[in-house]
Structure formats: C-alpha cells, structure tokens
Amino acid sequence: MHAYLVLISFLSFLLIPFFLIKYITNPIEWKQRLGFIKIPHHNKKTIWFHAASVGEINALALLIEKFIEEYGTQYYVVISTMTTTGHERAKSLADKYRENIFQILVPVDIPFAVKRAIRKISPDILVIAETEIWPLFIHYAHKDGAKILIVNGRISHKTVKSYKRFGCIFKNTLKLIDEIGAQTEEDKHRFTELTENTVEVTGNLKFALHLPDYEVEAIKKEWHLTSQFIITFGSSRPGEELLVAELYHFLNEKGVDFQIILAPRHLQRLDEIEKLLTQNHVQFQKLSEIFSPAPLLLIDKMGELTKAYAVSEVTLVGGSFYDFTGHNPLEPAYFSKPILMGPYYSSCKESVGALSSAGAIRIVEKENLPEAVIDLYQNLHKRAEMGNRAKEVMEQNMGALDKTLRMIEDFL
Numbered sequence: 001m002h003a004y005l006v007l008i009s010f011l012s013f014l015l016i017p018f019f020l021i022k023y024i025t026n027p028i029e030w031k032q033r034l035g036f037i038k039i040p041h042h043n044k045k046t047i048w049f050h051a052a053s054v055g056e057i058n059a060l061a062l063l064i065e066k067f068i069e070e071y072g073t074q075y076y077v078v079i080s081t082m083t084t085t086g087h088e089r090a091k092s093l094a095d096k097y098r099e100n101i102f103q104i105l106v107p108v109d110i111p112f113a114v115k116r117a118i119r120k121i122s123p124d125i126l127v128i129a130e131t132e133i134w135p136l137f138i139h140y141a142h143k144d145g146a147k148i149l150i151v152n153g154r155i156s157h158k159t160v161k162s163y164k165r166f167g168c169i170f171k172n173t174l175k176l177i178d179e180i181g182a183q184t185e186e187d188k189h190r191f192t193e194l195t196e197n198t199v200e201v202t203g204n205l206k207f208a209l210h211l212p213d214y215e216v217e218a219i220k221k222e223w224h225l226t227s228q229f230i231i232t233f234g235s236s237r238p239g240e241e242l243l244v245a246e247l248y249h250f251l252n253e254k255g256v257d258f259q260i261i262l263a264p265r266h267l268q269r270l271d272e273i274e275k276l277l278t279q280n281h282v283q284f285q286k287l288s289e290i291f292s293p294a295p296l297l298l299i300d301k302m303g304e305l306t307k308a309y310a311v312s313e314v315t316l317v318g319g320s321f322y323d324f325t326g327h328n329p330l331e332p333a334y335f336s337k338p339i340l341m342g343p344y345y346s347s348c349k350e351s352v353g354a355l356s357s358a359g360a361i362r363i364v365e366k367e368n369l370p371e372a373v374i375d376l377y378q379n380l381h382k383r384a385e386m387g388n389r390a391k392e393v394m395e396q397n398m399g400a401l402d403k404t405l406r407m408i409e410d411f412l
Contacts, residue, residue, distance in 0.1 A: 003166070003168075005139075008111060010110065015110075029084065029105060031133070033106075033117075034107065035107040038121065038124075045075050046124055047076075048077075048252055049077065050106060052082045052083065053085060054083070054085050054086050054089045054302075056129045056130055057090055058098065058331075059129065059152055060151075061209075062401055063171075063404055063405060065093075065097075065210065066401065067405065068347040072097070076100065077097070077100055078225065079102070080106040083101070104117075106137070112128050114134075114140050118141055118361060119144070123141060126138075127282060128149070129150075133150075133174070135169055135173045138176050148178055149181070151179070152183060152404070153180065153182045153246075154182070154184075155190045160217055164195055169280065172239045174191075174194050174195040177195070178197065179197065180198070180200070182197040184204075184350055187201075190251060200407065202398055203397065203404075205400050205401065206330050206351065206402055207266055207351070207397035208246065208398055211404070219310065219311050220311055223297060224292055224297075225293070226260055227257050228313075229256060231315075232309055233261070234308065234309060234332070236264050236265060238322070238409075239322045241262065241275065242319055243366055243369060245280035247370050248260060248282050248296060249282075249375060259296070260296045263299040264299070270286075270298075274298070282295070288301060305331070309334075312337055313338075313376075317341045320344045321343075325345070326346065326347050329341055330394065333393060337362035338370050338376055339355065340373065341362070341364075342363070342365070343364075355393050359386065360387075361390070
C-alpha cells in the first residue's frame with residue numbers, strides 16, 4: 001500500500017492543472033471532489049453510506065430510511081455518490097430527512113482529497129454499496145478509526161481475476177473491511193478468494209427498492225402520452241435503438257395505437273440515436289422539447305427512467321439484446337409491469353432468475369421481440385398476471401433489508 005500511496009501522490013501532483021481546470025469550470029462539484037466539504041454541525045456519531053449512482057442509491061434508500069427510524073437520534077447520516085445523478089437522488093433523501101442526512105459527491109481517490117474529507121466527516125462507520133472499492137478511501141477511513149462494511153456486495157469472476165493481478169493493492173484493501181454482506185453464495189465464494197474477513201450472504205437490497213409514488217396521470221399529461229398501449233425501452237445500448245425502430249414499424253403495420261418511450265443508457269449517444277431514428281423514418285420528439293403526442297418519445301434527461309416504467313403497459317429492459325450484460329429489471333417489477341428482456345443478463349442473473357421462476361419476465365431473442373410485444377398487446381390478462389407476479393417477487397425478497405440492517409447493528 002505504501003508504494004501505491006507514493007505512486008498516486010506523484011500522479012496527483014502531475015494532475016494539479018487538470019483539477020484546477022475542473023474546479024474553475026465547475027467549482028460547486030469540484031470543491032467536494034477535492035475534499036472541501038462543509039457538513040452541518042451535529043453532536044451525534046456519524047455513519048457514512050457510499051454508492052456509485054442512482055441504481056445503487058435506490059437500493060440503499062430503504063435501508064437508510066430504516067436506519068434513521070431506529071437510530072436517527074444517535075447517528076448522523078452522510079451519503080456520498082460517484083455520479084451527479086446519484087447525488088440528486090441522495091438529495092431527495094436528504095430533503096426528506098433534513099435533520100439527519102447530508103449528501104456529498106465522493107472525493108477523488110487521491111491522498112489530499114480523501115484525507116481532507118475523512119477528517120471533516122470523521123465517520124464511525126463507513127458502509128460501501130456493492131463493489132465501490134477505492135483503496136485510499138478505505139485506507140484513510142480505517143486509519144481514522146472507522147468500522148468498514150460492504151453491503152449488497154457483488155463481484156464478478158473477471159473482477160476477482162483483476163484484483164488478484166493487483167493483489168498487493170486490493171487484497172490489502174479488503175483486509176481493512178470488517179464485514180461483507182454478499183448478494184449471493186456465488187458472490188460470497190468470490191469474496192472469500194480475496195479476503196479472510198467475515199463474508200455473509202445477506203441478499204440483494206435491490207429487491208428492497210423504494211421508488212417514488214408517482215402521479216401517473218400527471219406524467220402522462222406532461223409527456224403527452226395519450227395511447228392506451230405505452231411501451232418503455234429502458235437503458236438501451238448500441239444496436240438496440242435499431243430494434244426499437246423495427247418494433248415501431250411493425251406495430252404501425254399491425255395498426256396498433258401505441259407510443260414508445262426510449263431511454264438510452266448513456267445520454268452522450270443522443271446525437272447518434274437521433275440520426276438513427278431519422279434515417280429509419282421514425283417520428284419522435286425529445287422529452288425536453290415535447291409539445292404534442294409523439295409515436296416515440298426520446299428521453300434526453302437523466303433520472304426519468306423510473307417515471308417511464310411507471311406509466312407503461314409493457315417494459316423492455318436494455319443492454320440484454322446484445323451482450324452488454326443486461327440492466328436490472330427490478331425497477332419495472334416494482335411498478336408491477338410485465339417485462340421483456342434479451343438473453344444477455346449476466347450482471348443481474350439473480351433478479352432475472354427470481355422473476356423468471358415466477359413467470360414475471362419473458363426472455364426473448366431480438367428477432368422475436370416484435371411478436372412478443374404484440375402478444376402482450378393482445379392479451380391484457382397476461383400483462384396483468386405478469387405484472388402482479390413481478391410485484392410479488394419484490395415483496396417476497398424483502399428479507400435482504402432486515403439482514404443487512406442487523407449486520408450494521410453489530411458495529412454500532
């Protein structure tokens with residue numbers, strides 16, 4: 001770890017001009033990224049929850065709320081995220097619990113930024129979601145005396161191989177973690193290849209989603225959604241927008257009254273996607289410019305996907321029709337929606353398996369997607385049954401929340 005500290009310190013010095021430019025162009029964000037954090041004064045102990053982005057914060061949300069209900073008089077909660085969209089989701093939690101939560105952007109994993117932030121926050125407990133393993137963050141939190149836990153932990157075979165390759169860094173880092181709560185037995189086994197510390201299976205917190213109770217009709221009015229058959233294709237990846245264009249023309253030829261909501265996974269691809277839709281003669285409007293009902297609504301703002309799922313009759317989960325390892329289908333399941341997904345879902349096998357066993361999701365090849373959609377269009381009973389089963393799966397897997405909370409309680 002000492003050699004790593006020296007190397008990162010040297011690289012940090014070389015990157016000072018980059019950090020200065022970032023700070024000048026976006027001082028509010030980069031003040032926190034560089035560890036200049038000012039949190040409200042309080043007289044409680046501090047628990048710091050860290051997550052990467054919106055999905056991970058959504059998974060932690062109910063855990064954090066339960067923790068505050070039981071220990072809010074004793075502990076002040078700090079939530080950090082890697083992304084600005086995750087930061088916005090954390091802010092919605094902080095707004096709900098103004099006296100108990102403060103949200104920040106996690107400092108860059110360089111010595112002076114991390115040390116400054118940890119000295120300021122001085123956490124008694126650091127709770128890290130999934131695989132946000134930043135060596136200096138964990139090193140300095142441990143040095144400051146914090147108990148460190150990983151919750152909702154998951155790790156792939158590929159990541160294990162990478163960590164072993166850099167064993168002097170990551171194995172030493174994992175030694176500093178007091179306990180790991182893994183999602184599955186498979187994850188537990190992989191973690192134990194890297195550490196001798198306690199690893200327990202606590203389940204997948206993503207089943208314990210706590211999403212907003214949206215006013216569906218208000219969203220439909222705002223987005224000019226007038227069809228009785230709304231389809232959302234969420235988190236689309238390259239190649240999948242062409243599938244959407246083909247579905248669009250297929251439904252038109254069948255005379256279906258439909259509207260498609262297309263939510264790309266990465267908004268930096270919007271220009272490419274708009275060009276593709278135009279070349280394929282798809283009539284669309286962007287959400288930021290919507291003024292009338294459109295056959296296809298292109299989401300061009302972050303944080304809107306769960307709204308789209310909430311207003312849909314059928315949901316298609318992207319990253320799965322081509323091998324991008326899939327995106328988690330639990331958000332549409334939360335809203336009791338029938339789900340179609342492609343055969344590539346290695347990053348979310350547990351949730352897909354649970355939904356598939358209950359008959360709440362259909363796995364279809366991309367060539368069969370139009371027929372699968374028209375089948376659900378023609379069968380209202382099947383849609384309702386799949387949606388109800390999806391919600392039941394979510395409710396049956398709520399045990400992960402209690403197991404994770406009990407794990408944290410052992411370190412209070």
